[in-house]
Amino acid sequence: MTTATGADLAPKQYAWEIEADDLTVRVGRNRMAVDGLSLALGTGTHGLLGPNGAGKTTLIRALATVLRPAGGELRLFGSSVRDRADQRETRRRIGYLPQEFGYYKRFTVREFVEYMAWLKEVPKRDVPGAVQRAVERVGLADRADERMKALSGGMVRRVGIAQAIVNDPAVLLLDEPTVGLDPAQRLRFRELLQQLGRDTCVVVSTHLVEDVAAACSDVVLFAAGRLVFQGTPAELAAAGSEDQPGDSPLERGYSALLDSSAGKGAW
Numbered sequence: 001m002t003t004a005t006g007a008d009l010a011p012k013q014y015a016w017e018i019e020a021d022d023l024t025v026r027v028g029r030n031r032m033a034v035d036g037l038s039l040a041l042g043t044g045t046h047g048l049l050g051p052n053g054a055g056k057t058t059l060i061r062a063l064a065t066v067l068r069p070a071g072g073e074l075r076l077f078g079s080s081v082r083d084r085a086d087q088r089e090t091r092r093r094i095g096y097l098p099q100e101f102g103y104y105k106r107f108t109v110r111e112f113v114e115y116m117a118w119l120k121e122v123p124k125r126d127v128p129g130a131v132q133r134a135v136e137r138v139g140l141a142d143r144a145d146e147r148m149k150a151l152s153g154g155m156v157r158r159v160g161i162a163q164a165i166v167n168d169p170a171v172l173l174l175d176e177p178t179v180g181l182d183p184a185q186r187l188r189f190r191e192l193l194q195q196l197g198r199d200t201c202v203v204v205s206t207h208l209v210e211d212v213a214a215a216c217s218d219v220v221l222f223a224a225g226r227l228v229f230q231g232t233p234a235e236l237a238a239a240g241s242e243d244q245p246g247d248s249p250l251e252r253g254y255s256a257l258l259d260s261s262a263g264k265g266a267w
């Protein structure tokens with residue numbers, strides 16, 4: 001059990017965990033991969049969908065405070081990221097699984113997740129319990145003392161999820177977490193996403209529309225750096241029609257909305 005601090009018990013001072021207002025984020029020399037995004041996200045599991053190159057990874061990196069906004073406003077937990085020279089306090093409350101994450105191959109699973117807990121400034125006495133709980137939640141308790149280099153790609157991905165949740169984050173950012181998971185693990189992971197979304201603001205980028213249908217309370221559809229649609233999975237499905245490409249109502253809704261957006265003609 002982690003021990004609640006005074007700050008944890010205090011009432012929330014903000015309406016939304018994440019608020020973007022006309023946000024722009026630059027990549028490379030002069031490309032705006034996020035280009036005028038306004039969005040508010042609170043507790044729930046938000047599925048971030050969009051075609052290749054839409055800007056999903058760039059947006060998640062900005063939310064993780066890895067990239068600084070070029071323009072507009074980004075507020076996390078009610079405070080502008082611009083107002084903080086030191087992002088440590090914000091980062092303590094964020095969990096982040098990048099698309100590709102680095103780790104020391106000689107670490108055991110437990111050592112690696114402990115190390116990440118330490119980086120997130122989890123109080124020392126809470127670390128063993130927090131690590132055990134995170135490892136159990138991704139179904140790796142029986143592999144916890146194996147070295148990272150002995151794990152399969154899907155297991156490494158699950159360790160990545162464990163390190164992202166070890167600090168009980170209020171905002172959890174997962175960039176394509178289901179890549180490499182086998183079907184059984186994907187089903188378990190969707191359940192975990194649903195559980196986490198009950199008291200956490202989870203943003204999960206995925207290419208799998210079925211992940212969104214099964215696990216997300218709402219969908220954020222993103223193309224060419226802009227918001228195309230935000231609504232429930234049922235509303236996304238309702239946007240489609242039989243003549244749109246796609247194997248399911250959600251895929252047809254996705255195609256219909258992208259067709260009518262600036263992403264038209266994109267692969």
Ligand SMILES: Nc1ncnc2c1ncn2[C@@H]1O[C@H](COP(=O)(O)OP(=O)(O)OP(=O)(O)O)[C@@H](O)[C@H]1O
Nearest residue numbers: 027028031033050051052053054055056057058059
């Ligand atoms: N360092 C960079 N320099 C120049 N362009 C970049 C850089 N990083 C990303 N981009 C471009 O920015 C756009 C958005 O990229 P991003 O990786 O955020 O998209 P994505 O939606 O995550 O794509 P995918 O679904 O393929 O992972 C793309 O057109 C990409 O080519």
